[in-house]
Each structure stands twice: as structure tokens, then as C-alpha cells.
Amino acid sequence: MDTQHIQLKVPLSFNQLIDVVRQLSPKEKQELSNVLWDEIREEEINIPEGHKKIVRQRLKQMEEHPESSISWEHIERNIKL
Numbered sequence: 771m772d773t774q775h776i777q778l779k780v781p782l783s784f785n786q787l788i789d790v791v792r793q794l795s796p797k798e799k800q801e802l803s804n805v806l807w808d809e810i811r812e813e814e815i816n817i818p819e820g821h822k823k824i825v826r827q828r829l830k831q832m833e834e835h836p837e838s839s840i841s842w843e844h845i846e847r848n849i850k851l
Contacts, residue, residue, distance in 0.1 A: 782790070794802065832839050 791799065791802065
């Protein structure tokens, strides 16, 4: 397996780091993305309370009025790619 080693000896600003990331191949970007997501613990993801409230309201509406919902199977059958 061909492994690339990157050694940075100068501090980078965030924008400079972004420029470096943009130079990566799509595969390398995906690998970097996986590493970054693995580093974030679930409890560190901050979902605003307002967003949680919207989801709770929609779930309640779906439970109270299931006829107003569309099944995922229906969506898949009718989606146009």
C-alpha cells in the first residue's frame, strides 16, 4: 500500500488548512471526513433545542395522524432521479 506522509513545520491558519484539504483526492477527502467524524463523540454534537422541538412536534403529528404521512416505500417508487 502506497502511503503518503505529510509533515507540516509551519503553523497554518484555518483557511490555509482548507486550501490543503482541497488539494486532496476524493478518496483522501472521504478518509479525512471519516476520521473527523470518528473524533466527534455523540454528546459533543450540539443540536439546538429549537430543532429538537420541531422534530418532537412532527413525530407527535405523525403519531396522531398517520394518514397524513407518506411511507418511504411510496417516496422511493415515485422519486425521479
